[in-house]
Amino acid sequence: MIAMAQTTWAVGQPLVRTEMPTPTPRAHEVRVAVRAIGVNPVDWKMRNRGPLRMAARLIGPPPPVVPGVDFAGIVEAVGERVIDIKIGDAVVGSTNFSRGQRGSYADTVVVGADQLCLLPPGFDLEQAAALPVAGVTAWMCVVEIGRIAKGKRVAVLGASGAVGQFCVQIAHNLRDAFVAGVCSTKNLELVRERGAEVVIDYTAGNALEALAAHGPFDLVVDCVGGYSAPACRSLLGRGGRHVMVAGEGPADFVQILVPPFKSRTVLGVATRERLMVLVEAIDAGRLVVPITKRMPLAQAEEALALSEGKRMTGKIVLLP
Ligand SMILES: NC(=O)c1ccc[n+]([C@@H]2O[C@H](COP(=O)([O-])OP(=O)(O)OC[C@H]3O[C@@H](n4cnc5c(N)ncnc54)[C@H](OP(=O)(O)O)[C@@H]3O)[C@@H](O)[C@H]2O)c1
Incomplete structure (x- = not known):
């Protein structure tokens, strides 16, 4: 098999086309011929200094280091205990380094x-x-943590990014909630199209002050990081929740402990059950998957640089 990999965990190591032995799936595992790979900020965060790299280095597989999490493809081999997936099936999923698995840039x-x-x-x-x-x-933010239902009020900071656009759509299209989104001037129309009734331009002034006029909110999702957690909580009504999607440092975790415990972090884990409900919604035309760029897997390094620039208004997809 071929992967884009770095030979060691050293920061700044380039990704190079690497040939590896094709693994045989164990009893409960499946081998997938990857046809498309979704790029996420976690892919470059795991290569840089920080808690994610440290965790992957400690409990992930040994080098060569293959980044990437998301993939879709066709099943080409199954372990002897797998009964619900067969060779030739089209599947979507995520790799998980805590299970010793290599990444999806392969x-x-x-x-x-x-x-x-x-x-x-x-x-x-x-x-x-x-x-x-x-x-x-x-x-997880909108449904599992926010418990958003018809008529509830949701604010999404970073509404034009990939997570933000899904938050807006899930809250508006699948839960019939009121949504206010925050983004830059060039993305106002996009966020409105995704289902936000109110869209606030953060380049035109204090976005949280502008949001306050449309609250109180049942859920404030911060997909950016850097917004003040107390200021986000001040937008909440009784029983409301503030979710820090981009939180990863100790300062964010401390906010979880501030009474009355309205702030949360989240770790998106793509289980079959969660994926199934989203796949059905996309198939029914109720959710749009925002893809803005397709690139060959060989250009993984360029794709990661684009993602790290934090200006993408949707997903980059790599093609092996
Ligand atoms: N906890 C988890 O499990 C989890 C899961 C997925 C993602 N994340 C994290 O969540 C963050 C977003 O991920 P993503 O995939 O949505 O990234 P993304 O698609 O790359 O997000 C880029 C967007 O961020 C927006 N943005 C940048 N600065 C902003 C600001 N000050 N205010 C409002 N919007 C701003 C940009 O919009 P404008 O150009 O309009 O400003 C751009 O559209 C990343 O930090 C990622 O690591 C965490």
């Missing part, structure tokens, strides 16, 4: 059968690959 991945969701006939594999981390994280 033409082949091996993951647990429980990490895969079967795709309906004809489902676009590029759209599928762009879904797991961003879509599932948004689902």
Whole structure:
């Protein structure tokens, strides 16, 4: 198999085309021929200094280091205990370094059968690959943590990014909630199209002050980081929740402990059950997967630089 990999964990190591032995799936595992790979900020965060790299280095597989999480493709081998997935099935899923798995920047991945969701006939594999981390994280924020239902009020900071666009759509299209989104001037129309009734331009003034006129909110999702947690909490009504999607440092975790415990962090884990509900919504035309760029896997380094620039208004998909 071929992967884009770095030879060691040293920061700044380039990704190079690397040939590796094709793994044989164990009893509960599935081998997938990857057809499309979704790029996420976690892919470059794991290569840079920080808690994610430290965790992956400690508990992940040894080098060569293959970045990437999301993928979609066709099943090419199954372990002897896998009964619900067969060779030839189209699937979507995420790799998980805490299970000793290599990343998805490759033409082949091996993951647990429980990490895969079967795709309906004809489902676009590029759209599928762009879904797991961003879509599932948004689902967890809006539905599992926010418990958003019809008529509730949701504010999304960073509404034009991948997670933000899924949050807006899930809250508006699947939960019939009122949504206010925050983004830059050039993305106001995009966020309105995704379903936000109110869109605030953060370049035109203090976005949180502008949001206050449309609250109180039942959920404030911060997909950016850097917004003051107390200021976000001040936008909440009784029983409201503030979710720090981009939080990863100690300062964010401290906010969880501030009474009355309205702030949360989230770790998007793409399980089969979560993916299934999102795949069905996309298949029914109720969710749009925002793909803005397709690139060959060989250009993974350029794709990561684009993602790190934090100006993408949707997903980059790599094609092996
Ligand atoms: N906890 C988890 O499990 C989890 C899961 C997924 C992602 N994340 C994290 O969540 C963050 C977003 O991920 P993503 O995939 O959505 O990234 P993304 O698609 O790359 O987000 C880029 C967007 O951020 C927006 N942005 C940048 N600065 C902003 C600001 N000051 N105010 C409002 N919007 C701003 C930009 O919009 P404008 O150009 O309009 O400003 C751009 O559209 C990343 O830090 C990522 O690591 C965490």
